[in-house]
Amino acid sequence: MRPLSDKISDNLFPALARLGADTTLEHLHSLARRPPQVLLFEGGTEAARLELARYWACANLCERDERPCFCCASCKAILQDQCLEIRALDGRVSSKEEEENPGFFKSFNAENSRDLKGWLGNFPRLRYHLVFITGIAASRAEAPNALLKILEEPSKSALFVLLVPQREQILPTLVSRSLILTLPYPLDDEVIAPDVADLIALFCAFLQDKGNFLEQIGQKGFLTLSLARAFLSCCQKSLIHVLSACASSPLEILLGRLSAKALSQAIVWTQEACEMLRSDLTPVSPPRVIAAYAMRLFFFGSR
Numbered sequence: 001m002r003p004l005s006d007k008i009s010d011n012l013f014p015a016l017a018r019l020g021a022d023t024t025l026e027h028l029h030s031l032a033r034r035p036p037q038v039l040l041f042e043g044g045t046e047a048a049r050l051e052l053a054r055y056w057a058c059a060n061l062c063e064r065d066e067r068p069c070f071c072c073a074s075c076k077a078i079l080q081d082q083c084l085e086i087r088a089l090d091g092r093v094s095s096k097e098e099e100e101n102p103g104f105f106k107s108f109n110a111e112n113s114r115d116l117k118g119w120l121g122n123f124p125r126l127r128y129h130l131v132f133i134t135g136i137a138a139s140r141a142e143a144p145n146a147l148l149k150i151l152e153e154p155s156k157s158a159l160f161v162l163l164v165p166q167r168e169q170i171l172p173t174l175v176s177r178s179l180i181l182t183l184p185y186p187l188d189d190e191v192i193a194p195d196v197a198d199l200i201a202l203f204c205a206f207l208q209d210k211g212n213f214l215e216q217i218g219q220k221g222f223l224t225l226s227l228a229r230a231f232l233s234c235c236q237k238s239l240i241h242v243l244s245a246c247a248s249s250p251l252e253i254l255l256g257r258l259s260a261k262a263l264s265q266a267i268v269w270t271q272e273a274c275e276m277l278r279s280d281l282t283p284v285s286p287p288r289v290i291a292a293y294a295m296r297l298f299f300f301g302s303r
């Protein structure tokens with residue numbers, strides 16, 4: 001049995017290697033003998049989930065065996081995102097972006113979901129057609145619903161892979177049709193205190209123009225200096241994860257939608273806000289600093 005560590009040295013799956021995902025891969029190998037129609041990969045990082053999807057595609061389409069060789073024509077095409085038997089959809093890609101800057105991931109919208117149906121109706125050149133879908137939580141409701149319709153009429157040659165940070169973020173009807181594999185969460189992820197996690201969740205809603213973040217932090221005695229600092233530190237870490245293509249939390253996914261320019265501006269603003277709250281002696285009001293910071297990100301993100 002070839003261990004994953006052989007492949008790590010090849011640098012094919014750096015994000016999976018960092019997570020130490022050997023057990024998950026062994027599980028995938030046994031599944032490849034009778035592949036389920038829908039696999040859901042959760043946990044890990046965004047980069048690791050995509051690597052796992054490529055790995056799964058190699059396991060099913062390798063020209064040699066179910067323990068992929070990573071050097072036949074099929075494996076090579078998969079690893080370079082050029083395999084014609086794979087369609088990849090992302091709910092965060094808009095139709096406009098798809099047109100202007102076509103990449104491996106097309107927009108996960110109702111139209112592309114319906115197109116899938118026609119494509120899946122053709123006989124695959126290799127053993128299977130594979131469909132990778134990510135960014136599902138960010139798509140309009142029509143797309144997941146169109147996907148559900150396709151899944152209701154299963155085809156033996158179509159394999160779907162859903163990539164989500166956590167299963168709770170997508171329709172329960174999609175989850176119930178999937179076989180779920182959970183990747184280990186990144187080792188450097190500290191456990192976030194519940195009050196900080198709640199505040200981050202409110203902030204995520206605020207960035208999407210929902211909830212009562214500003215009212216909540218304005219309440220007397222709510223936003224202490226230490227909570228404000230912990231909040232900013234969490235934002236800072238999230239920005240770093242986004243920059244290193246490891247976005248997995250809801251906040252990271254939202255920040256990941258910012259343009260490169262907006263992202264570097266967000267880093268500067270986070271740093272500035274941290275500095276304002278650094279000294280215990282200067283009379284700054286944490287709610288004011290955080291409200292101004294949040295508004296900046298909100299307006300920048302919505303432009």
Ligand SMILES: [Zn+2]
Binds near residue numbers: 065069071073074076
């Ligand atoms: Zn191969």
